[in-house]
Amino acid sequence: MNLSRPHRPKSFGGLTVLELLLTVTIALIMGAIMSVSYAGVRNRAERIACTANLRALHSAFSSYTLDKGGWPQEPPLLGSEGHKFYGWLSGELDAYGGGRAAWICPTERRRQLAGEGEKEFVGSYTPTMFGTGQQTPWQWENQPWLVERTDNHTSGQLIIFPSGKVISVDEFMQGK
Secondary structure, eight states: OOOOOOOOOOOOSOOOHHHHHHHHHHHHHHHHHHHHHHHHHHHHHHHHHHHHHHHHHHHHHHHHHHHHSSOOOOOTTSOSOHHHHHHHHHHHHGGGTOSGGGGSOHHHHHHHHTTOSOSSOOOSEEEOOOOSOTTHHHHOTTSOSEEESSOTTSSOOEEEOTTOOEEEHHHHHTTO
16 A cells, blocks of 8 residues: 655746736736826825915915005016016015915926926916005905916816915806
8 A cells, every 4th residue: 555645746936827927917907006096196186285385375465465565566567478477476475485386286397397388487376466455355255366277187277265265166156
């Protein structure tokens, strides 16, 4: 009676082709899921950062208005070039937290780095022009102070009101 074990082929400790294909397939599926998830997380983070920019600019405009007695008044000889206007305005508000960094939406900054955006400094937000009266910016509660120039977040341009509330144009039009 032979009690020896049945003969098994020697194992080389490597992966079979099937195991390798299965591993690569799982890795590709995980990568696809993560890339879609990453894009969604990045977009939400950029919208939150954009909202923070608007709030920083709201604070800067509020402080400037209280300190100087009125909304910043554009010099008449500035011209119509956007980079000059935003350069002047960010300079005026820099001491109040409204410098260049606050004027660019992170989505536009990402697009600029990818070569899709404007080459010169142009802000992402268009300010409403008010008179020189100290209380003028607060007189109309439904008059936004700043409006995002483009729909960077696919839910309508973001706007900020005298109260500091930030919503999209789409939400505003629906009465929210």
